[in-house]
Amino acid sequence: MHINSKLPNVGTTIFTVMSALATEHKAVNLGQGFPDYPMSEELVALVNDVMKRGFNQYVPMQGYPPLREVLAEKIQSLYTTVVNPDTQITITPGGTYAIYTALTAVLQPGDEVIIFEPAYDSYIPNVEINGAVPVLIDLKFPDYKIDWGEVRQKLTPKTRMIMLNSPHNPTGAVLGEDDIKQLRSIVKDTNIFILSDEVYEHLVFDNVPHQSILRYPDLLERSFVCFSFGKVYHCTGWKLGYCVSAPEMMKEFRKVHQFNCFSCHTPSQVALATFIKNKDSYLSLGAFMQEKRDYFQQLMRQTKFTPLASHGSYFQLYKYDRISDEGDKDFAIRLTKEKAVATIPVSVFYKAGTDNKVIRFCFAKKKETLDAAVERLSKLNI
Ligand SMILES: Cc1ncc(COP(=O)(O)O)c(C=O)c1O
Numbered sequence: 001m002h003i004n005s006k007l008p009n010v011g012t013t014i015f016t017v018m019s020a021l022a023t024e025h026k027a028v029n030l031g032q033g034f035p036d037y038p039m040s041e042e043l044v045a046l047v048n049d050v051m052k053r054g055f056n057q058y059v060p061m062q063g064y065p066p067l068r069e070v071l072a073e074k075i076q077s078l079y080t081t082v083v084n085p086d087t088q089i090t091i092t093p094g095g096t097y098a099i100y101t102a103l104t105a106v107l108q109p110g111d112e113v114i115i116f117e118p119a120y121d122s123y124i125p126n127v128e129i130n131g132a133v134p135v136l137i138d139l140k141f142p143d144y145k146i147d148w149g150e151v152r153q154k155l156t157p158k159t160r161m162i163m164l165n166s167p168h169n170p171t172g173a174v175l176g177e178d179d180i181k182q183l184r185s186i187v188k189d190t191n192i193f194i195l196s197d198e199v200y201e202h203l204v205f206d207n208v209p210h211q212s213i214l215r216y217p218d219l220l221e222r223s224f225v226c227f228s229f230g231k232v233y234h235c236t237g238w239k240l241g242y243c244v245s246a247p248e249m250m251k252e253f254r255k256v257h258q259f260n261c262f263s264c265h266t267p268s269q270v271a272l273a274t275f276i277k278n279k280d281s282y283l284s285l286g287a288f289m290q291e292k293r294d295y296f297q298q299l300m301r302q303t304k305f306t307p308l309a310s311h312g313s314y315f316q317l318y319k320y321d322r323i324s325d326e327g328d329k330d331f332a333i334r335l336t337k338e339k340a341v342a343t344i345p346v347s348v349f350y351k352a353g354t355d356n357k358v359i360r361f362c363f364a365k366k367k368e369t370l371d372a373a374v375e376r377l378s379k380l381n382i
Helices: 014-024 041-052 065-079 095-106 123-128 148-154 177-187 247-258 266-275 285-300 328-339 367-378
Strands: 089-092 112-117 133-138 159-165 193-197 223-228 241-245 315-319 358-362
Touching: 014 328, 041 266, 065 089, 065 241, 065 266, 089 095, 089 247, 095 123, 095 159, 095 193, 095 223, 095 241, 095 247, 112 123, 123 133, 133 148, 148 177, 159 177, 241 247, 285 315, 285 367, 328 358, 328 367
Parallel strands: 112 133, 112 159, 159 193, 193 223
Antiparallel strands: 089 241, 223 241, 315 358
């Protein structure tokens, strides 16, 4: 049977390749972005409890109502914006799904979508499968800021959406107030949608406020804002998240969602509805992850790697120019094979493979894991 592929350019991702290499070489895996420490025991106990109490059937398509209510309360308390839990929030099986659903709800063939690179690997395929066209703009190395002048130059009458990600994977960059100002002036009086990927919400360091689109009701009117419970509550395998949008946009989002997933895992939603009532469950997350960043950065001083700034997320980029002048893929593969430490080369987050000779480390790991990795890296003589 012949399939005329909708995604002819998509192959096996580097994450699969690096994870297989990591297993083969018994490497410490600082490549893929998932925690290796236990998630909250309290949350696990809550899920167990609600399952025993019989919360095991479908919830409404939009998500378990008390969870949406508690999220609306949280949004108001953090960002002062009032959102309606019935019409503006939908629970999804993860952030990636929320992004795909939002794009599928609004994109028409030939629409242009501005994507900043390096970019999370689902964005370009998600745009292309909808027949739309990615318009790629590089974030400016080495601090990975958006050049808004370049954004203005790339706007055309076909520009349908701008995709943002803060805190940013893979760079750990975050948007500032000035970025929001620029964004606002660019989209004003246009039909441009915004997709804001905020799956690392709360994981922002050094007391800098997270510039969520939810802070800005005028921007929320044209935005899909996507979140991930898995990423922030250290349970990536749960694949649960949510999307917040304007009521009319959310109607279209739900049309796609209801014939794809329909409703998400009930016990996790019921448990989260209780867990999130305690504000400390999310207010403590930034400091928790910052401590990991600082611990890792301090350890890495024993090595010849040079850090770039990480302001949020699970990740920090490091230059290796004092060790090697190899391309980043070759270097990362050799590091896995010879030193048994797996990382991700940043060039894989660019369609054109742009290589600034930096690799990504995930520091959302136990101290023992970070210790073991850095011990191997400090003995680098390659
Ligand atoms: C920027 C970004 N968006 C979305 C996701 C996916 O979130 P989820 O696991 O909830 O689908 C990830 C996961 O790595 C990510 O880094």
